[in-house]
Amino acid sequence: MKKGKTAVIVGAQWGDEGKGKIVDVLSENFSVVARYAGGHNAGHTVVINNKKFILQLVPCGVLRARCRSVIGNGVVLDPLAFLKEVGSLREAGVKVDGNLFVSNRAHVILPYHRMIELAAENAPGRVKIGTTSRGIGPAYEDKMGRRGLRVADLLDLELLKKHIENAVHEKNMIAHALFNTEPLDADKMYKEYAQAAEKIAPFVCDTAVLLNQALDAGESILFEGAQGTMLDIDHGTYPFVTSSSATSGGAVIGTGVAPNAINSVIGITKAYCTRVGEGPFPSEEKGAAGENLRKRGNEYGAVTGRPRRTGWLDLPLLRYSGMINGTSWLVVTKLDVLDDLEEIPVCVGYKIDGKATAEAPAQASGFEKIECIYRKLPGWRTSTEGIAEYEKLPRQAREYLAFLGKEAGAKIGMISTGPDRDHTILVDEFVSELKAAAKKA
Structure with a gap:
């Protein structure tokens, strides 16, 4: 054929x-x-x-x-x-x-991506790009920096918990030092995204x-x-x-x-x-x-x-x-x-x-x-x-x-x-x- x-x-x-x-x-x-x-x-x-x-x-x-x-x-x-x-x-x-499929290799946007993009876009002295502030850029940054979370990882709850704990600690420090932002709660984030992972799983392949x-x-x-x-x-x-x-x-x-x-x-x-x-x-x-x-x-x-x-x-x-x-x-x-x-x-x-x-x-x-x-x-x-x-x-x-x-x-x-x-x-x-x-x- x-x-x-x-x-x-x-x-x-x-x-x-x-x-x-x-x-x-x-x-x-x-x-x-x-x-x-x-x-x-x-x-x-x-x-x-x-x-x-x-x-x-x-x-x-x-x-x-x-x-x-x-x-x-x-x-x-x-x-x-x-x-x-x-x-x-x-x-x-x-x-x-049964009609919609999501790649298990697609990278995941998490709340800290949005936090960093929004803070950076509005920071004094920064070049304004005019982004949508939805975390797209920082998610791609983490992908290329080999720090990202993929959909396959999202479905692995043990790995997800560890990733969120480590990433939130790091991103909170960076965002506070550069932009004086309020910290994100890793436990709350994990619970929310673990529930989302369960609902997304049937679409993933x-x-x-x-x-x-x-x-x-x-x-x-x-x-x-x-x-x-x-x-x-x-x-x-x-x-x-x-x-x-x-x-x-x-x-x-x-x-x-x-x-x-x-x-x-x-x-x-x-x-x-x-x-x-x-x-x-x-x-x-x-x-x-x-x-x-x-x-x-x-x-x-x-x-x-x-x-x-x-x-x-x-x-x-x-x-x-x-x-x-x-x-x-x-x-x-x-x-x-x-x-x-x-x-x-x-x-x-x-x-x-x-x-x-x-x-x-x-x-x-x-x-x-x-x-x-x-x-x-x-x-x-x-x-x-x-x-x-x-x-x-x-x-x-x-x-x-x-x-x-x-x-x-x-x-x-x-x-x-x-x-x-x-x-x-x-x-x-x-x-x-x-x-x-x-x-x-």
């Missing part, structure tokens, strides 16, 4: 590109959806029949009854947040038991084995990324980044499948740009036009509620993202947000010190010198909301999309024209490729 086909969903910008909806729509064509990075700092929003689901840890494929969902080893898991999300899904009638067995059986897998390429720990606008691998390469590291198992990469981009938190944003629009994008696009974080910074589409960064990820297809979301504009500025290049450059700086400080070169494209001044056929889009909207695809160097396979599942245009060639993969699977 031939190996099953795979595709990776990756954010091509600074996150919040609409990956949740796209994973939900495409998961119909896959047997398994696997989340490979991040934690409950992600906020993937899916609207089905006017009912909104905001998923932070659980892959969006869980909303498809025939689809199995996997939380891979590259994810950092907050047990309490996970159980809360599972409880909400059960209340909504979503089948999770070696998901690397599960995924590879699925591929060997000819099943198809969709890998769900979190955040975006420009927030990647290595390739993003460091230090204003997340703490995990947000690129397509993270799908391999974060799930345990081989690199040659990846068949295609689908990059998600808004028709404009947004960013949450601090850090470089060359095409940011700080005036009334930016506020208009924020209001029309409802640009507020799904997890934090923070207003997102808004700006125009940045083609140099989109090309950079395509290079890093090996993007096969582009999906453009929130096209309808641009409906009221007479002209749409697009950043087509950069100047630094008056000289044109094709490369983004490695240092965040280098972005401050960037001057965007804009090209203004004609708007369409008519509603595209809910349009589900490419030919029904206004001519100017089709021209905008054609320009975007050509300049980004990737084919556009899908366009989102609203929040609902049905507010989606699927390009025939893209659909054919997905269905061919599903048949082979």
